[in-house]
Amino acid sequence: MSDRRILVLGASGLIGRHVTDDLRARGFHTIGIARRFASSQKASALxxxxxxxxxxxxxxxxxxxxxxxxxVVNCLGVLQDGPGSDTGAVHRDFVARLLAGIRDSGRAVRLVHISIPGVVKDDHTAFSVTKREAERLIVAAGIPHAILRPGFVVAPAAYGGSAMLRALAALSVDLPKKEAATPFQPIAVEDIAATIAWLAERDIPDPAANAVTWDLMQPQPITLGRAIEQLRFSFGAADMPRLTPPAFMIDLGAKLGDLVSRLGWMPPLRSTAIAELRRGVTGDPQAWMTATGIVPRTLAEAVGQRSATIQDKWFARLFLVKALVIASLVLFWVVSGFIALFVSYDAAAGILSARDFPPSLVAPITVLASLMDMSIGVLIAFRRTAAFGLIAGIVASLGYMIGAAILTPDLWIEPLGALVKTGPAIVLMLVALLILDNR
Structure with missing residues (x-):
């Protein structure tokens, strides 16, 4: 049991969660802090x-x-500006306050800061620019620090970009040639955790662990396409037929991802992600390897240490389909309500009129039902209200089915089977509800 006390900021993220658990397993008193933990992530009262x-x-x-x-291990980061996400506030402004807090604490504290690889001249996105600004603030502060620049992180868990690559591998989708040829140096999350543990064990005056900036990645350069090939092999999909979408589809997907992010969703395919992907993930890990003695695992070793389980395969196959499920449900509810209210109002109202409904109730019920349908679609469209919208959609659909069985039973044998098709729609909403979590 080490007497070092470690504070991990961003302990719910891909790197932060693994590092927190790893440090505790090594005997360090580790406090994990995040804005919110998933219920399954709360491993300790700390x-x-x-x-x-x-x-x-x-x-x-x-x-x-x-x-x-x-x-202090700072794993905080956001990919792109959007509702609730401000790259400058997270990467630059918070680091400035953290440095002031360390200085004013009256304690000798080492800051271990997770940054990104690359060189300044290639920093063109708000993400990379603010990350580099944080590095300069840390160096100028003169406090004991280590800046770690991990390559593409490979971990047992999958989130964001790593989840997207697994989805491409599992669905056997190839990237266009230009993107596939992008230089790519991955790092196993276990090697990041081992590095932080090595730094935590060192005394503050130790020059080997003070004022260092290290690239953490396998030294063997590969390409992004080769990385997907390796993942595809682990999924047993190496011999599957492959689809290569045209390059413009990637840019279109990124624009759609930017639009969806304004609704509170965090799609992995956004303009910043594509820009960072196209510049590549490269660096020189030799200084890190020499100082720590750590020999990083290659991608083949990190992925090949265990074969993909059925859970891995289901997640990867459903990851990109999830967006299609949500979008189809939004369109289903909004368009059906719109059609009933503005396009086929007479036909919709006629269904009630033909069943001897009181004339004074026909119009209000038709309008309210249409507005309810559109409202359910809008609720599903926003990430914050999606769960409520899906539950409301299931309840409304069951209500329609029960109401039709009582008031208009003949609709069940209507040639196009509109009510019969409501059952699969309920199942689809249930599926969307079950896969709504991001982590």
Whole structure:
């Protein structure tokens, strides 16, 4: 059991969660902090939900002092600006407050900061620019620090870009030649965790662990296409027929991803993700390997240490289909309500009129039902209200089926089977509800 006390910021993310669990397994007293943990992620009473981005320098200093923190691991990051996401606020402004908090805490604290690989001249997105600004702030602050620049992270869990690559592999979709040839140096998340543990064990004055900037990645350069090939092999999909979409489809998908992100969703295919993918993931890990003695696993070793399970395959196959499911349900509810209200109002109202409904109720019921359908579609479209919208859609569909069985039973044998088709729609909404979680 080590007496070092470690604070991990962003402990619910892909890297942060693994690092937190790994440090605890090694005997470090590790406090994990995130804005929100999934219920399955709360492994310890030391996992704390805090509005970390709202803390000022004084609050951060007080937290470090009261909890006697020796090492801070900053895994916070967002890919792109959007509702609830501000790259400048997360990458630059928060780091400035954190540095002030470390300085004012009165403790000797080492900051381990997770950044991105690459060189300044290739930084063109808000994501990369603000990440590099944070690096400069850390170096200028003069505090004990280590800046880690991991390559593409391969982990047992999958989120964002890593989930998208698994989906491409499982569905046997090839990238266009230009994107497939992008240089690509991955890193196993276990090697990142081992590096942070190595840094945590070192005394603050140790020059080998102080004021260092390391690229963390396998030294053997490969391409993005080769990485997908390796993942495809692990899924047993190496011999499947392959589809290569035209390059413009990637840009179109990124634009659609940007649009969807304004509704609160976090699609992996967005303009920043594509821009960063096209610039490649490269670096020189030799300084890191020499200092720590860590020999990073290759992608083949990281992926090949266990074959893909049925859970892995289901997730990968459903990952991209999830967006199609949500979009189809949104269109289903909005368009059906719109048609009943504006295109085929007389026909919709006629169904009730033909069943001897009181004339005074026909119009209000038709209008309210149409508005309810469109409202359900809008609720599903927004990530924050999607679960409520799906539940409302299931309840409304069951209500339609029961109401029709009582009031208009002949609709069940209508030639086009509109009511019969409601059953599969309910099942699809149930599927969407079950796969709604992101992590």
């Amino acid at each position: 996992d704390l939900e805090l509005p970390i981005m709202a803390l000022d320098a004084a609050a951060l200093a007080r937290m470090l002092r009261e909890r006697e923190v020796d090492v």
